[in-house]
Amino acid sequence: MFGFFAIFSILCCLVSYGESARILGVFPISSGSHYILDYKLMKGLADAGHDVTMITPYSQEKPPKTKGNYSEIILEGFRERISEQHKSMDLFDMGKQNMLRVMSTMISMFGTNMNNTLHDPKVRALLNSNEKFDAVIIEHFMADAMKIFPVVLNCPLILLFSLGPNSWINPTVGNPQEISYSRHLFDRGNNAVPMTFFERIINLFYHLFEYLYNQFLYFPMCNEVLQKAFPGAPDAKVLFKNASLVLLNSHTSLYPAHPLVPNMVEIGGYHVDPPKKLPKDLQEFLDNAKDGAIYFSMGSNLKSKLMPAERKKMILNVLGRLKQKVIWKFEEELPGKPDNVLIKNWLPQQDILAHPNIKLFITHGGLLSTTETVYHGVPILAIPVFGDQPGNAEKAQYAGYALKLGYHDDNFTEENFEQYILELLNNPKYRENAQRRSRLFHDRPMKPMDTAVYWVEYVIRNNGAKHLRVAGADQAWYEYYLVDVSLFLLACLVVVFEISKFVLKKVFLVVKSKLSPKQKLKTK
Template sequence: MYTMRSTSGLFVFVAFLIALTKCSRLLVVFPMEAPSHYNLGSSLAKGLAEAGHDVTIIASFKEKSITKGLKYREVYLDGFYEERKKQFKEMNLFKMTNIPMIMRLPFMNSMGNDITERTFAHPKIQKLLDDQNEKFDAVIVENFINDAMKYFAYHFKAPLISFSPVGANAWVNILVGNPAPPSYIPNAFMDYSSQMTFFERVLNNLFDVISSLNTHLIFFPGQNKILHKYFPNAPDISDLLYNNSLVLLNSHVSTTFPVPLLPNMINIGGFHVKPAKTLPKDLKDFIEGAKHGVIYFSMGSNLQSKDLPENIRNNLMNTFKSLKERVIWKFEDENLPGKPNNVLISKWLPQNDILGHPNVKLFITHGGLLSTTETIYHGVPVLTIPIFGDQKMNANQMIQHGFGQSISYEDLNEENNIRTAINEMLTNTKYKNNAKQRSKIMHDQPNKPMDTAIFWIEYVIRHNGAPHLRTAGLDLAWYQYISLDVYAFVISVSILVVLILSKLFKICCRKTKTKTDKVKKNN
């Protein structure tokens, strides 16, 4: 009876707190056709709805289950994910590991322009924007090669909140005037950690310039063209880009290295991770029946293990067969010829709940940021096989922090390379200890990341866009921001002074010579 009354009282108290909170109408824009991006967007949207807000989310996926009573509306971009799957099927993602750095820029430009155009052209988006009754108190847009989508905030006359799925980086730093010295902050495309060698710093500086030129001279104009194709009366994209009231960053000092952040840039890394739930019986029995522990192996949602070349699959199976540990392998086919008895395969697995089980000793992964965050949350050592995107940079950071190792995709051709890396991580206790330490850092926060996100979103709404958080650097032209005009002035004045002094010196020399000649002539 006491428990029932306590639970009932708690429910009433929570309902009372929610009632006290002003219900805001929020638009969450996450159209990227990648499950990992959607997981972030839907987690944020559901967290806001659970806090009592009225949430509308634009996404390429549908939520499987929504808690009854939540104000949660989906604008489902049907056909988007199917189109992306078709494109991915035509290209072997595992071969992207060899794409030259310089070629990644046009690839990202093309992908960003494609998702932006298809989003604006979708009938459901056109209907949403044409509806005169649609009102929002804030618009949250995933900032991922889709800058023209900041138009949603302009259209609805609402504060713009950007969400960066990969933390502070060149894509968002320039939008709020955040400093990012390339001497120790690597470009996301460069795969470096914060501890770069001299030549890595040289390349990082050069690529930073190339990346910036690409952004301003190619990507932004391309986005501007798409924007005005669908909305001819829209302002120039330059008037939309720098109006961010807030930037939410999917990062934390436990998952990356410390970087400068302006007051309107807030870390909420780990907001999508929840404590592990009880596993399905078959998985639970498999894990708890493993006397020497379990290794979990997954290449994420885009990369699929079934697409690995046969020789690499065989090398992996031979390695797993030789281990005393059991292996859970996310394998996207029902059959795996030659599968060892100590290996369990499945098309889908509850990754967070598996990583949260104390009998899981090692996580073998591609090194995506969501997987990195989840393994840090649960304190599990990581062996990465990075392929593309930010995966190599994440891998280098985990190595730097002492709880990870990395093996290149090419090295998977040799069975001994895989076995050596696994044995090193399972026998050397430093990896486990460092992983636990990283987990402690992530958990040691004054508030839960989701609560932090909710507070700052509500803060922006309460303060009408929070213009007091905006840095004066955004009011400067780009050449003023980097003090190019000051340097030009100092150099010009210095040259002028040198010229004047040189002229005066010549005049003095000429006068002195004239006097000397007169003295000689008189003598």
């Protein structure tokens, strides 16, 4: 009997090994939150038994223990260059910048990033090595020049998108653009309520601006980068729509319901791990929080230490008056810190949110933080600054588990900051709504990571799964929206109208000419 099980186990291992795929991940973005998503996906695929190679500016101090193989190609100097750029930028100021300035900054930064990646010696060596891969995964975030990898390696392209469905990702696979009821990412209005007539007009102009910006600035920049690295490379507009699958970092517990084409799959929350034991000092701090505790973090990119001195003082004044204990992710020592406030420059956010004494999460409203708070059912006070943060905050507030107090809002005062915190702490509806959202988040047929692994394997098994691609993905915008048909029908109506007008005019003249003699007789 033992021999039978031994043979069975060996056969299972052989089958598993035989089905493993070689997967290349291309992730040159030097940002902490993006790296979390990128690494978690690639590690999940390696855990599933696949042979994974990840191109990244980051490296793991300890190689992860996985069922399959995990290796890295480190982009040297990338983190240092981006760090220098961040030092010259005030990310807290970005929320006040207009759409044109933000996109101009991004196009310059990511254009340099793409160019450096394609000319990196280790990357060039890989592309020239004749190595075979079954799929390439790229994060779709101003990295369209990276889509040359599946062309060179002759394999399917899978896109990871750090947000939910929107105008940045929808055209790649022909997903419907819900301009009439879904606000553009840069629209700072209330993202969760129906738009008025004039708001829909403004929303249309946001989408038109983005389309023109891409056509005349972004895609030409990508083509310039591509032609320098790979003379004769396909046009960036062609590569843009070369995706076999899109993995969205969203879920209907976090986003309003949206239509999704068959090769667009939601895996929001796949990066969240089961809670681990906290370090001793944090565990004791939270265990002793008899009146509960508040966790405060502005994410990995925004540095709280860069807040103006008066803003930091105002926040400390409010936190010091609370009976709850507070853990604040802050990057340096903070003079005048109240006794109930614990300061640390790094914190295990997911594990802290899992502690039963956490009553409130004060956050910038980034999607990863919002996802983690919904996972654990903790209400939030969102202080959005830029990017997708205002929209995430609006959605959370509309869902009833958050209040929004924009960092640049005129009503961000000491009095309002305290009032919002007390409302969230003392009104049970926010926690009840957070718990309800958490139940929706967990109520799925498969775990998010299992969903991601299944669909990646599905695309590989089915040689790119072209049968999932909708025809609209390959249509020009004027064909997709029937602009050409509408203009043709309008022209037909004009022609019919003019012909009818001409015919009626002739008939009228004939009738008039025949009636004229009789009219004359009657007058006599």
